[in-house]
Amino acid sequence: MQLTKQQIDYCMECGVCTGSCPISQERPGFSPRQMIKRTLVEPDGNILQSDDVWACLSCSRCSDRCPVGIDFPEFIRSYRQKAKVLANLPKESHHGIFQTITTIQSGTLHQNRTAWTAGAGTIKEKGEYFYFVGCAPFHNPVFKYLDLNVIDIPKNILKILNALGIEPVISNDERCCGHDSYWGGNEELFAKLARKNVETIVASGAKTVIFGCPEGYATFKEHYPAIVGDLPFEIRHISEFLVEKLPASEITLKKSVNGTVTFHDPCRLGRRMGMYEQPRQLINMVPDTVFKEMDNNRQNAVCCGTTAWMECSSCSKTMQTKRLMEAKQIGAQTIITACPKCQIHLTCAKSNTDIDVEVKDLYAYLAEQL
Amino acid sequence: MSGEFKPKIIAFACNWCAYSAADLAGVSRFQYPPNLRIIRVMCSGRINPNFILKGFQNGADGVLVAG
Numbered sequence: 001m002q003l004t005k006q007q008i009d010y011c012m013e014c015g016v017c018t019g020s021c022p023i024s025q026e027r028p029g030f031s032p033r034q035m036i037k038r039t040l041v042e043p044d045g046n047i048l049q050s051d052d053v054w055a056c057l058s059c060s061r062c063s064d065r066c067p068v069g070i071d072f073p074e075f076i077r078s079y080r081q082k083a084k085v086l087a088n089l090p091k092e093s094h095h096g097i098f099q100t101i102t103t104i105q106s107g108t109l110h111q112n113r114t115a116w117t118a119g120a121g122t123i124k125e126k127g128e129y130f131y132f133v134g135c136a137p138f139h140n141p142v143f144k145y146l147d148l149n150v151i152d153i154p155k156n157i158l159k160i161l162n163a164l165g166i167e168p169v170i171s172n173d174e175r176c177c178g179h180d181s182y183w184g185g186n187e188e189l190f191a192k193l194a195r196k197n198v199e200t201i202v203a204s205g206a207k208t209v210i211f212g213c214p215e216g217y218a219t220f221k222e223h224y225p226a227i228v229g230d231l232p233f234e235i236r237h238i239s240e241f242l243v244e245k246l247p248a249s250e251i252t253l254k255k256s257v258n259g260t261v262t263f264h265d266p267c268r269l270g271r272r273m274g275m276y277e278q279p280r281q282l283i284n285m286v287p288d289t290v291f292k293e294m295d296n297n298r299q300n301a302v303c304c305g306t307t308a309w310m311e312c313s314s315c316s317k318t319m320q321t322k323r324l325m326e327a328k329q330i331g332a333q334t335i336i337t338a339c340p341k342c343q344i345h346l347t348c349a350k351s352n353t354d355i356d357v358e359v360k361d362l363y364a365y366l367a368e369q370l
Numbered sequence: 371m372s373g374e375f376k377p378k379i380i381a382f383a384c385n386w387c388a389y390s391a392a393d394l395a396g397v398s399r400f401q402y403p404p405n406l407r408i409i410r411v412m413c414s415g416r417i418n419p420n421f422i423l424k425g426f427q428n429g430a431d432g433v434l435v436a437g
Contacts, residue, residue: 095418097420103427
């Protein structure tokens, strides 16, 4: 994205972006305000050579607060592809395994990504609802070392959907949504994945696509139309879908056994999609829930520390530990997340500290009380 | 061309055991099929899961880690 002339003129250099940025607090010299200014003077200047271009988490705390609406994450993203051409590459986490998995998925291949549904619930080949599972089947083997079964997230969502009498379509032909390639500066790969996914969903005959992962939802909503035009189906995030369907159903939830709980807003679901209330309403549907907010909640929530499987650093770890401490300080025993990546990152940070807070997925919290 | 399937196999072989064994096979003039491509690594501990996936991404039908 090139900044518009008006935005450039309106940038007051107020520094709210830098003041809001969780990276600036930990990483010396990282300043969104200065990066914008430097780039205006010298459009292809040192921003392309600097590793600062990869440090932004795209958590959107800056753009959410910017008085003139400069979308800094999008601005920095637009430089990433050019930086790659100049061999300025990000440090990929987990040896780059997720980037490779994404690339492999853009080609012709036969996947087995529905095996987990056996015993978890019933699905259909064609139908009105398509459940877009996302990367969980691939995350699962990688994060075994954290004692984390990422696949439990889709299992629980399927369990809830089945309880509502919905048998969704889950497809072996689903691909990565392309979120990480989009934010990692690989637009060509992103476009390929977007086209393949839309093709698969259209072929299933689904009218509504339900997303469990905020990243998939945000990517379809924000970035797919530029590639495939208006989406020929409706897209819903599972939290808004359940807020609508659960009270109308005959399901009664059992009492909570998790003590005091708090909610960690995922950046994509919160700031980028504006869904702050739906997950909270879901949590409060469980009887006897003791819910407390952390100091930084909703628009002010702090990112879980890493985006797009790159640049995990001491800075990320500090952010994650601070977040867990925040939950501890308000007396929460459980921190509920609604994004698989937030759950992975917070669990990883927790394994290196003695902070005694359980990290739990929102849909596990609901499904356990069915 | 015959219809026989000849898989392309990439072998990551540890310098101190598997690679030495392959080397010894060569010195002893044993033959092995050309569809096995050996990459020497100084230790099989050098291999991470992404090496294996990259192998598949670049068209390998099988990946052998030996060490």
